[in-house]
Amino acid sequence: MTASHRAPRSAGSSRSSAILITGAGGEVGHGLIRALWDGGARDIVAIDIRELDPDIRALCSKTFVGDICDAMLLGRLLAMYEVYEIFHLAALLSTRSEFTPETAHEVNVGGTIGLLRLAAEQARSHGKSVKFIFPSSIAAYGVPDLATKARAGRVREEQFVEPTTMYGCNKLYCEHLGRYYAKHYRQLAKDRVADLIDFRCVRFPGLISADTLPSGGTSDYAPEMIHAAAKGESYACFVRADTKIPFLTMPDAIDALLALAHADKERLSRQVYNLSAFSPTAGEIATLVRTHFPSAQITFRPDEQRQAIVDSWPEDVDDSAARRDFGFVQKHDAAAAFRDYLVPAIRARYSR
Ligand code: AKB
Secondary structure, eight states: OOOOOOOOOOOOSSSEEEEEEESTTSHHHHHHHHHHHHTTOOOEEEEESSOOOHHHHTTSSEEEESOTTOHHHHHHHHHHEEEEEEEEOOOOOHHHHHHSHHHHHIIIIIHHHHHHHHHHHHHHHHTSOEEEEEEEEGGGOOOOSHHHHHHHOEEOTTSSOOOSSHHHHHHHHHHHHHHHHHHTTTTTOTTOOSOOEEEEEEEEOEEEOSSOOOOSOSSTHHHHHHHHHHTTOOEEESSOTTOBOOEEEHHHHHHHHHHHHHSOGGGOSOSEEEOOSBOOBHHHHHHHHHHHSTTOOEEEOOOHHHHHHHHTSOSEEOOHHHHHHHOOOOSOOHHHIIIIIIHHHHHHHHHO
């Protein structure tokens, strides 16, 4: 699905209308900006802690380098633009957050609540609700043990929401924050304005991109294994071969974000949606990698702590609500992910 982009709203003021993307330089940001551009968006404003790659920067009408927690920077940005849609991607992922949990909280929660507040102010000033698209994660789950994980199978959104990582706690709390800003924000204030924020959220499983390598995630073993094989490097997988969690290819993840963003609000029965496409074990991923890269040297050397994190995540999730409400359907199952997307794109990437 290419993003069918709505024409920028007439600014109706000196400010240009804009879609704001935070964490724009990350894995999801790369794919999202290109998909928005391909869908006709010409009003993309991006912010990241680092300068964007030139090819992505060229697709944005403006880029900012700065910290999502910098309220002054965000305030200045929002004074310059009439933001009508936000994709808030900036976050520290699960592994990295465990080394600096308080910093992760500041970025993942402080950054989010600051942006929600500014978005509500934006909506008050221009009189239109701001669509706030937020990627949560399967890290919001905390399944207590492997027997329960195997028995639970495809977990629904409201089950086992007892995360064991700071990142998972942050993501789960931000889901509730988004719901609060959308439905209850300043509920006792005499000058309260309803519906300032249109909050919409997906819980991403592990994501696998051909174009970028993840950093700081605990589901990273899948993309790391594939990219290592393509580069002819050996790979020691940090989880057991029987480890099983859901995955999605990056193109499917981007399509899901855009389908949710463009869905009629009346069709959305909830604010937080599971997404999944395939749930291979790490050993099955290795088999697929060896099918396409026969000389791949893959071993399994579990890291006990990171293993415990992945073991607390469900082996699969029930994403029927996403399929029903906004037509989510993945292009890639595991075999197609490798055959049609990952292997061709990764070979091309490393043959340059
Ligand atoms: C991580 O591994 O932390 C992320 C995630 C599952 O949200 N990729």
